[in-house]
Amino acid sequence: MRNKLLLTTILGGFLTAGYALTFSAPVADAGGAKNLKVYPKDTDKKVIKKDMKALSKALGVQCDFCHSMAALDKDSEMKEKARDMMRMTNAANKTLKAKGFKKAVTCKTCHNGEKVPKN
Ligand code: HEC
Ligand code: HEC
Structure with missing residues (x-):
């Protein structure tokens, strides 16, 4: 039970970091024109x-x-x-x-x- 809770916390942490990364990528792209x-x-x-x-x-x-x-x-x-x-x-x-x-x-x-x- 304790391990499960710990796992959820770690996964939760990864997900948050993952979102932060995928979210910041398009924002950075928005600064640059392509052509x-x-x-x-x-x-x-x-x-x-x-x-x-x-x-x-x-x-x-x-x-x-x-x-x-x-x-x-x-x-x-x-x-x-x-x-x-x-x-x-x-x-x-x-x-x-x-x-x-x-x-x-x-x-x-x-x-x-x-x-x-x-x-
Ligand atoms: C009279 C023609 C003309 C009109 C009207 C025009 N544009 Fe452009 N636009 C251009 C040209 C030409 C370029 C490329 C400039 C260059 O090659 O340096 C460009 C480039 C762009 C780019 C950069 C795209 C890229 O990634 O290379 C954006 C964003 C853009 N225009 C948005 C707009 C928006 C929003 C409007 C309306 C408010 C608009 N344009 C109206 C001619 C026009
Ligand atoms: C010195 C005067 C002058 C300036 C400055 C000028 N134009 Fe023009 N433009 C013309 C003339 C004259 C024509 C018509 C040319 C023809 O078809 O014989 C024209 C035509 C155009 C056309 C084609 C329109 C069509 O229906 O075929 C576009 C697009 C255009 N201009 C965009 C611009 C933009 C964007 C700027 C500013 C960066 C600009 N022009 C600055 C004189 C000017």
Whole structure:
């Protein structure tokens, strides 16, 4: 009886530790994005999500305009277009900065709430 109690306690301890491990693994994974080609690979997902909200608003679209909501890391034709736009925006800002200009351009500068900017 005493042994049984002891065994339960030990097993209980293992189970708790087991849960702690399996629980902490997905939490750690949540920090890392899997398929970055423009952002530095180790960019925090929180930073990316904040940017994503801003760029969605700038284009007047929802996340699924570019993403498969089941797998945000999966590529799409629209994601590739957006990547080229990110590279173009980054390049423009690098030039502006090098020339001593203070302000930067963003997706909103051109898109202003439209999928395709109005000229
Ligand atoms: C206009 C297109 C576009 C829209 C809209 C968009 N995204 Fe993205 N998203 C991208 C691109 C492009 C990347 C990849 C960036 C790179 O390669 O560095 C990306 C990457 C991500 C990633 C990282 C995925 C991984 O694991 O690699 C997450 C998370 C994400 N987006 C979430 C969102 C959410 C949430 C929304 C809506 C609020 C959203 N995105 C809207 C284009 C878009
Ligand atoms: C200098 C102005 C400019 C900036 C800055 C800019 N875009 Fe664009 N974007 C355009 C123009 C112009 C088009 C239309 C190109 C065409 O189809 O001829 C376009 C088209 C797109 C498209 C394709 C839309 C479609 O329906 O085919 C996406 C996606 C896009 N931009 C995302 C972005 C994102 C995300 C940003 C910010 C990182 C951004 N753009 C910044 C000018 C800009």
